[in-house]
Amino acid sequence: TKSSAKPVANPWILAIAPYIPGRSTTDDGRKVIKLSSNENPLGTSPAARAAFAGAANQLERYPDASATELRDVLAAKHGLDPARIIYGNGSDEVLHLVAGAFAGPGDEIIHVRYGFAVYEIATRRVGATPVIAPDRDYATDVDAILACVTDRTKLVYVANPNNPTGTYSARDEIARLHAGLRPDILLVLDHAYAEYIDGDAEDGGMALAESASNVLVTRTFSKMYGLAAERIGWGYGSAEIIDAMHRIRLPFSITIAGTAAAVAAVADTEFVDNTRGHNAEWRRWFSDEIGKLGNAGLRAVPSQANFVLVLFEGKLTAEVAYKGLMDAGYIVRWLPGQGLPDGLRITIGTADETQGVLGALRDLVETAG
Numbered sequence: 150t151k152s153s154a155k156p157v158a159n160p161w162i163l164a165i166a167p168y169i170p171g172r173s174t175t176d177d178g179r180k181v182i183k184l185s186s187n188e189n190p191l192g193t194s195p196a197a198r199a200a201f202a203g204a205a206n207q208l209e210r211y212p213d214a215s216a217t218e219l220r221d222v223l224a225a226k227h228g229l230d231p232a233r234i235i236y237g238n239g240s241d242e243v244l245h246l247v248a249g250a251f252a253g254p255g256d257e258i259i260h261v262r263y264g265f266a267v268y269e270i271a272t273r274r275v276g277a278t279p280v281i282a283p284d285r286d287y288a289t290d291v292d293a294i295l296a297c298v299t300d301r302t303k304l305v306y307v308a309n310p311n312n313p314t315g316t317y318s319a320r321d322e323i324a325r326l327h328a329g330l331r332p333d334i335l336l337v338l339d340h341a342y343a344e345y346i347d348g349d350a351e352d353g354g355m356a357l358a359e360s361a362s363n364v365l366v367t368r369t370f371s372k373m374y375g376l377a378a379e380r381i382g383w384g385y386g387s388a389e390i391i392d393a394m395h396r397i398r399l400p401f402s403i404t405i406a407g408t409a410a411a412v413a414a415v416a417d418t419e420f421v422d423n424t425r426g427h428n429a430e431w432r433r434w435f436s437d438e439i440g441k442l443g444n445a446g447l448r449a450v451p452s453q454a455n456f457v458l459v460l461f462e463g464k465l466t467a468e469v470a471y472k473g474l475m476d477a478g479y480i481v482r483w484l485p486g487q488g489l490p491d492g493l494r495i496t497i498g499t500a501d502e503t504q505g506v507l508g509a510l511r512d513l514v515e516t517a518g
């Protein structure tokens with residue numbers, strides 16, 4: 150009847166499982182140590198903080214919609230063409246833009262089984278179909294991805310290092326993936342954690358984005374640069390890819406204060422070097438310590454990111470450990486909704502936090518017997 154009629158959302162939108170962010174409080178509202186969102190435990194560059202504060206006198210102004218200064222700074226830092234840089238409200242927006250510009254109903258977009266949740270949301274949002282490639286012991290399996298390609302494949306999302314597994318595909322694997330894809334399939338290489346790779350190595354993605362016409366690399370200020378609150382992400386690809394994405398971009402999705410902080414953060418190489426060194430040291434320590442709990446069924450998936458996926462294959466289950474850690478004052482990420490009921494993703498925190506969460510895990514192992 151007329152009175153019961155109401156707007157109905159697109160069915161492909163209702164098929165989306167909403168993104169669940171990392172929590173910062175317990176069920177009973179206690180604020181505890183947050184190791185659930187891969188944020189920078191060392192905070193933010195002091196220079197970036199100062200630049201952010203300095204933007205307070207421009208609140209009535211719209212941001213520079215073309216982000217000229219930010220693009221110039223990034224281009225100089227990474228040796229890129231500033232005209233081929235896209236930017237957005239976190240790399241999340243950039244990941245959405247590329248699906249919006251290149252895929253639609255009837256198209257397929259491939260991502261790996263244990264992949265970043267936004268890929269599936271961005272895929273369904275445009276009415277495309279997610280195709281899920283199996284992993285190889287939690288790592289990205291290039292052959293499995295290539296085996297998923299059909300005539301309908303439009304795009305492949307690969308995070309390297311991958312979230313939530315932390316696994317890394319070396320340069321030759323990424324080259325093999327790119328070489329195995331038809332040139333009309335867009336390869337999106339998500340480098341959100343690229344700065345954390347041992348020795349600051351690179352998977353060759355930027356060089357591919359520079360020379361190939363079907364590669365987009367995305368990056369973020371949320372992790373290594375400690376600016377998650379300010380939502381600045383960017384991407385690099387061919388002039389044609391970037392042009393298409395600009396057409397659907399929100400005009401003012403990055404802010405004056407965030408941009409100012411990002412520009413200052415790029416210049417503060419000392420802060421980045423400290424973060425990288427801290428993370429490498431404590432990631433190694435934490436993974437080694439988890440390894441010592443192997444007889445209790447705990448296992449650390451080898452990580453090149455700022456977090457470690459710990460698998461629970463013994464008496465102590467991931468679910469019990471998740472709740473026990475919460476009681477002990479640590480929030481980590483349990484991802485049963487992403488097909489990972491047996492794992493906890495734990496961000497590398499400060500020295501105290503990392504030692505603390507390991508100690509709490511050891512206690513839980515002992516209690517479980």
Ligand code: PMP
Pocket residue numbers: 238239240241242265308311312339341368369370371377380381382
């Ligand atoms: N890609 C991956 C793999 C991530 O883990 C994240 C952060 N959770 C992002 C992209 C998005 O980060 P942001 O939007 O803060 O740039």
